[in-house]
Amino acid sequence: MENHELKRYLLNKPFASVGQPFGEGIDVYKVKDKMFATLALGKMGQESSAHWWVNLKCDPDEAAILRDIFEAVIPGYHMNKRHWNTVILDGSIPQGEIERMIDNSFLLVVSKMTKKDQTSILVHV
Structure with a gap:
């Protein structure tokens, strides 16, 4: 998956935004x-x-299973390694699998929000 495709996929999520705070x-x-x-x-x-x-x-x-399956999935770089994975986009992981990982990340974050925010987001999924 090319980085421009990935960026587009990430930004197509409901209420998604991008910044550079780091x-x-x-x-x-x-x-x-x-x-x-x-x-x-x-x-x-x-x-x-x-x-x-x-x-x-x-x-x-x-996270642990994905690290065992794919060499290009490692513990989250500069993140909580229990809850985050780093995916190295070297072409070894199928695009559909990368999209599934993105979808899961998005939904995990949404699941921790208030019910009101969850409802307003999930109606667009």
Whole structure:
């Protein structure tokens, strides 16, 4: 999945926005001011890699399973490693699987919001 496709997919989520609160080169994607993804070239803006890295929130049990299945999924870089995975976009993970991980991250964040906010978001999903 190319980074421009990924950016478009992330921003197509209901109420999604992007900013750079951690500095230039690190895009932070939020739903109603709650982070569900970060995207940067290399190690979160350090450009130590030719690949884009995306951090996604994940159920802890599923996070461990995904790390076992895919070499390009590692514990969340600069994140809570129990609840976040870093996905290295090196072409080894099918696009549908990356989209599923994004969807799950988004829904996990929404599930922690107030019922009012959940309802206003989920009606668009």
